[in-house]
Amino acid sequence: MKKKIYSCGLEASLAIIGGKWKCLILWGIGQDARRFGELKRVVVGISEKMLIQELKEMELDGIVKRKDFHEVPPRVEYSLTPFGTELREVLQPLCEWGAKHMKRIGNLPTQKDVA
Numbered sequence: 001m002k003k004k005i006y007s008c009g010l011e012a013s014l015a016i017i018g019g020k021w022k023c024l025i026l027w028g029i030g031q032d033a034r035r036f037g038e039l040k041r042v043v044v045g046i047s048e049k050m051l052i053q054e055l056k057e058m059e060l061d062g063i064v065k066r067k068d069f070h071e072v073p074p075r076v077e078y079s080l081t082p083f084g085t086e087l088r089e090v091l092q093p094l095c096e097w098g099a100k101h102m103k104r105i106g107n108l109p110t111q112k113d114v115a
Contacts, residue, residue: 016061017087021046021054026063026080026088027095033067033079063087 006012017023021043028034028042040051055078058064063084069075080088098105 016063017091019054021050022058023091025051025054025058026084027091029064029078029080029084030088031080033077035075035077039078058084 004015006015017026024043024046025039028039034042036051036055039055040046040048043051046054055064055066059066062081065079065081065084067077067079069077
């Protein structure tokens with residue numbers, strides 16, 4: 001396996017949380033383990049296929065742990081690893097900034113508005 005060399009810490013961070021959904025999934029898991037259905041409800045707008053894909057990537061990246069209970073019906077829980085918990089803590093100030101400026105950000109023009 002070839003190692004990736006990053007030019008800066010931000011590039012390395014974005015390699016883990018880049019994209020629309022990973023931060024929201026990370027935030028949705030929170031402090032407690034969540035079942036797949038709970039995550040689907042918490043992360044509004046994500047498709048089942050995308051949630052599965054993102055959770056697999058997050059598990060490979062070592063920020064999410066998957067626990068399969070081997071039951072019928074199937075029961076699987078997702079929780080944060082210590083690495084994922086540390087990352088979630090780093091996102092707290094970004095969440096607070098977004099909440100503080102949510103109205104202003106919501107009023108910004110979109111690409112559709114400009115075109």
